[in-house]
Amino acid sequence: GDSVTQMEGPVTLSEEAFLTINCTYTATGYPSLFWYVQYPGEGLQLLLKATKADDKGSNKGFEATYRKETTSFHLEKGSVQVSDSAVYFCALSQYNTDKLIFGTGTRLQVFP
């Protein structure tokens, strides 16, 4: 069945460092891909999404490109801030379904 694999954390960075969190998926067809973020004590929030190959989702300085050839959707940010410290979840959903399939989450810790 469909699945999402993302790198284990925690990822520990200094402020203004470059961030990459890897995400790969296994799925039939052409799923939509998502990154969710969970700040401490809060629910998951949609960070960005891409619905077809070569689409780039972006929000708050974060970007991810839907790469069908490598079945990847890596999350990147050029300069992280302490406020970006959170858990990041990669997820997919097949067309016209409600079901989200999540990766295990990657904790990001940014220090000043």
Next chain:
Amino acid sequence: GAVVSQHPSWVICKSGTSVKIECRSLDFQATTMFWYRQFPKQSLMLMATSNEGSKATYEQGVEKDKFLINHASLTLSTLTVTSAHPEDSSFYICSARDRPGTSHEQFFGPGTRLTVL
């Protein structure tokens, strides 16, 4: 943005008792709500999908008599873990969607940590 709350945020109970977790959409009407379960260092696993006024649809392997879901109004869904046992200890997360469609955006609650002694 849309806000979803859960209550309680954590609960400890004795084995054999039942526990009810509430999920509320605070500023929108949720036609569909979802319940997830998360084990430490594992993914969120969808347990069931509930539509207001109808029976919940459970994922394969989830016992519907064990995990009772009620979605009686457009702003409230409840998950009752009946006759809880230590293996039911987990982090339970709900999400809600305001209208049907293919946008897939779900708004998540902060989760409820259940510990069964």
